[in-house]
Amino acid sequence: MINAKETLVYDSYRNIYMKLQKTTNTFLKVNSIDEIKRFIYIQRKENEDGFKNSLIELPNDDIKSVIKSTYTKIDYLEGTLGTVDATDQFDGITNMALLMLMSNRMSKYYKNRIKSEQLSPEEKDLYHKNEVALLRWKSIAMKDLIASLYILNKTEIEYTDFISYGYRQDNNKKDSFVIDLPYYGQICVHFGKQMQYILMDAKKTVSSILNKKLQLGQISQEDVDKLKQNLDEEILPNYTGKLYEYSSAIPIEYEGDKSKTIKEHLGLNRKLPEDINKSDILNLYNIGLNAREIYYFAIKFGLPKKQLNYIVNIGNKFLDAKNIGKSALSETTAKERQVVNIHENNVNINEIENDKRGEK
Amino acid sequence: MIDIYTKEDYAKSYTELIEILKYISKSDLNKIPKDKIKNYIKNKDNDYIYIYDSKKNFENQNISKLTKILIANLYIEYWADEEEKAQIKINDRKEIYDIDNKNAEKYRTDNIFEKKKKRNEENVEETSLTIIKKKNFIQKIIEKIKKKLKLT
Numbered sequence: 001m002i003n004a005k006e007t008l009v010y011d012s013y014r015n016i017y018m019k020l021q022k023t024t025n026t027f028l029k030v031n032s033i034d035e036i037k038r039f040i041y042i043q044r045k046e047n048e049d050g051f052k053n054s055l056i057e058l059p060n061d062d063i064k065s066v067i068k069s070t071y072t073k074i075d076y077l078e079g080t081l082g083t084v085d086a087t088d089q090f091d092g093i094t095n096m097a098l099l100m101l102m103s104n105r106m107s108k109y110y111k112n113r114i115k116s117e118q119l120s121p122e123e124k125d126l127y128h129k130n131e132v133a134l135l136r137w138k139s140i141a142m143k144d145l146i147a148s149l150y151i152l153n154k155t156e157i158e159y160t161d162f163i164s165y166g167y168r169q170d171n172n173k174k175d176s177f178v179i180d181l182p183y184y185g186q187i188c189v190h191f192g193k194q195m196q197y198i199l200m201d202a203k204k205t206v207s208s209i210l211n212k213k214l215q216l217g218q219i220s221q222e223d224v225d226k227l228k229q230n231l232d233e234e235i236l237p238n239y240t241g242k243l244y245e246y247s248s249a250i251p252i253e254y255e256g257d258k259s260k261t262i263k264e265h266l267g268l269n270r271k272l273p274e275d276i277n278k279s280d281i282l283n284l285y286n287i288g289l290n291a292r293e294i295y296y297f298a299i300k301f302g303l304p305k306k307q308l309n310y311i312v313n314i315g316n317k318f319l320d321a322k323n324i325g326k327s328a329l330s331e332t333t334a335k336e337r338q339v340v341n342i343h344e345n346n347v348n349i350n351e352i353e354n355d356k357r358g359e360k
Numbered sequence: 361m362i363d364i365y366t367k368e369d370y371a372k373s374y375t376e377l378i379e380i381l382k383y384i385s386k387s388d389l390n391k392i393p394k395d396k397i398k399n400y401i402k403n404k405d406n407d408y409i410y411i412y413d414s415k416k417n418f419e420n421q422n423i424s425k426l427t428k429i430l431i432a433n434l435y436i437e438y439w440a441d442e443e444e445k446a447q448i449k450i451n452d453r454k455e456i457y458d459i460d461n462k463n464a465e466k467y468r469t470d471n472i473f474e475k476k477k478k479r480n481e482e483n484v485e486e487t488s489l490t491i492i493k494k495k496n497f498i499q500k501i502i503e504k505i506k507k508k509l510k511l512t
Binding site: 285286287288316317321323324328329331333334336337338340347 | 363425428430432439440459
């Protein structure tokens, strides 16, 4: 049973990791391999934008061990949030984002189990407590994540505006937090009814972290005052990327065969994320990937926010042939198309005849 | 009712289509035979200027119905995957078959006379209220004699 008596403090990196490990292990325990695979494969299908994602692939190895190893590999972090070096802060953010996802997923699992008629009253009570505890873990993870991203952005130059994240309403107008987690994938989680409280607590967490950094000599008083002043406006930016993976799948740090082939074909396997240029991105369109696949590829490649935004801009200028074709198809009848087809074929035949006469 | 398109309509649509194709990825564009593209370019309306508004989505663009038909045909022929193509062809065949059947029934000529005969028969039944039994020649003579002899 998960301890429901969690008080609202900002977590240490160690505590975040322990919770991530627990939620991941529980997730793997209650879901069969087939269920996990089925869930992941569903994400490949056409989404609301009309795009499939053929780059969501499953490893040949046991999927459970891959999820476990990738979700729990960052086990070395110690210390207070935001006071470690930039690379460790980045890794800590990865753990927080995954904890947010997994606690959200597991709370839904218990919520759905409660509706099952086969449970005893005691079991239902236990599952309800688990659900509540996990929702709390999710809220805390979101708060810590928002605060940590703010600190990383504002205090570490090499990571300024690096990670694409922010607030967005999803297509059902629900308040959501979206993060394009480098090397893993896109994660989208609803705030639920807690948004204002989460943001309020995130601001408090930022203040606490800044005070600690000041104490450790990592930041000046002037910078602390400036950052606290802008906190209300800047604590959670609007998401400027493109939301495609509404269900988040189970983002794993895995590179499928198709992705590998693309990288080799375009010479990207010899490049680091910071070396990817506009021409490389255009090539991804020209080899036939759709907008969703390109964005997914870019996140897993580790591209920073600026490149992802460029991809979104280019995507807006490109028309997806299949999508416009389907749209046009829905507005025309078979007879109309047949008539035009016949006309065009006749014109072609006449032109061929004229050309032949011309040649003679 | 199917619209009839003139040569000028096609020319304008080719202009719109070429502009739209500029926004398609190279890989999708390369699926269309070069001769077809050349045909569009050769027969487009050079005096008609069409600009695709990249700020609007495709559904909200100001393009003609004929252009949409051309795009739909390109999709079926070159962009749809095999499964989609097969399904579209099945649906189209059924739609055209149903239309042709309806028209065939409406404009049938082999049963015109049958219909007419049937209509006449119905009219006769409706108008005749009493049955009149026709008398033959001999019956008429007998009646006349009876009348003369005042037997009736």
